[in-house]
Amino acid sequence: MTTRLHPAPAGPQKPPMRTGPALRVVHETGAVDLAAAEDAAAAFLHALGIPTDSESLRGTPGRMARAYAELFSPRPFDLTTFPNDEGYDELVLARSIPVRSVCEHHLLPFVGTAHVGYLPGTRILGLSKLARVVEHFACRPQVQERLTKQVADWLQAHLDPKGVGVVIEAEHTCMTLRGVQATGSRTMTSTLLGILREDARSRAEFLALTGLPT
Numbered sequence: 001m002t003t004r005l006h007p008a009p010a011g012p013q014k015p016p017m018r019t020g021p022a023l024r025v026v027h028e029t030g031a032v033d034l035a036a037a038e039d040a041a042a043a044f045l046h047a048l049g050i051p052t053d054s055e056s057l058r059g060t061p062g063r064m065a066r067a068y069a070e071l072f073s074p075r076p077f078d079l080t081t082f083p084n085d086e087g088y089d090e091l092v093l094a095r096s097i098p099v100r101s102v103c104e105h106h107l108l109p110f111v112g113t114a115h116v117g118y119l120p121g122t123r124i125l126g127l128s129k130l131a132r133v134v135e136h137f138a139c140r141p142q143v144q145e146r147l148t149k150q151v152a153d154w155l156q157a158h159l160d161p162k163g164v165g166v167v168i169e170a171e172h173t174c175m176t177l178r179g180v181q182a183t184g185s186r187t188m189t190s191t192l193l194g195i196l197r198e199d200a201r202s203r204a205e206f207l208a209l210t211g212l213p214t
Contacts, residue, residue, distance in 0.1 A: 032073070037065035071102055071109075074139035077132045079158060081123040089162075091202075093117035093209050094130040103174045104141030112170025112186065114148075115210040118155060119162040119195055119202070125155075144170055144189050152191035163194030165206040188212075 041061035045052055052060055097114040116130045137150045152166040167190045175182050195202045 032069050034062075034065050034069060037069065038062045041065050068102075068107075071100070072140055074136045075132075077129065077136070079129055079132075080126045081159065082126070084120050084122055084124050088120055088124065091117050091119060091206060091209060092124065092127075093165075093206070094127060095210060097131045097134050099134060099138055099147075099168055099170055101138040101140075101142045101144075101147060101170075103172060104143060106174040106178070107141065108173040108177065110144065110170045110172040110174070110187075112168060114151070114169075115165075115167045115212075116151060116155070117165045117196075117206055117209070118159065119164075121159070121161050123159065125159055130155075144168055144172075144187055148189040149191045152193055156193050161194065163192070163196035163199075163202065165193075165196045165203075165210075166191045167207075167210050167212060 038061045041064040042052055045057075045061065050057070052058060093115065094117070095113075095115050097116060099110075099112045099114050101110055102108065103110055114134045116134065118125070133151055133154060137147050137154070148166050148168045152164045155161065155166075156164045167188065169186050169188045171184075171186050175185055175187075192203060192206070196206050197203065
């Protein structure tokens with residue numbers, strides 16, 4: 001799976017808002033064949049000894065197919081940036097962004113929150129786009145470590161900030177519902193880039209603002 005970036009269509013400007021370059025972010029996937037997915041879901045349930053001929057289970061294969069198609073289909077969005085005219089040089093942090101993804105090893109959900117921050121360079125980012133970037137990389141079979149790094153690396157590459165920090169805390173149902181059944185356990189991962197990695201004071205400030213111990 002790859003990310004393709006297209007220039008956003010030009011539109012009328014609405015003063016006094018100053019918009020910077022907007023990149024159209026599209027998630028490329030293969031064609032979705034819901035009928036084939038439904039047949040496969042029915043075969044999967046039958047192979048596990050679960051009949052689907054009762055009234056309550058008859059529609060389950062179709063619901064499974066549609067549910068996974070939704071989980072693996074992020075919405076396209078425009079990555080809109082603005083000039084940092086005031087020279088703002090302190091942390092910008094969005095806390096407790098909801099994370100919903102699927103473990104690629106068992107195809108079971110993991111859910112939690114992400115804290116995403118950056119030290120601006122010449123441009124600042126529309127705040128909602130921090131959540132959009134998290135969603136973009138979460139809507140696919142994932143591992144939390146990769147998800148954390150993908151969000152940080154993508155922001156570093158496309159925003160060119162002085163530093164980026166991403167912390168994700170999530171509960172994995174592949175751990176809580178099966179295997180070790182470690183109910184209540186949560187996994188934390190972090191990626192720090194630029195000044196937030198190299199400078200101890202900046203790193204401590206970021207972690208403190210996320211509510212994490214330094």
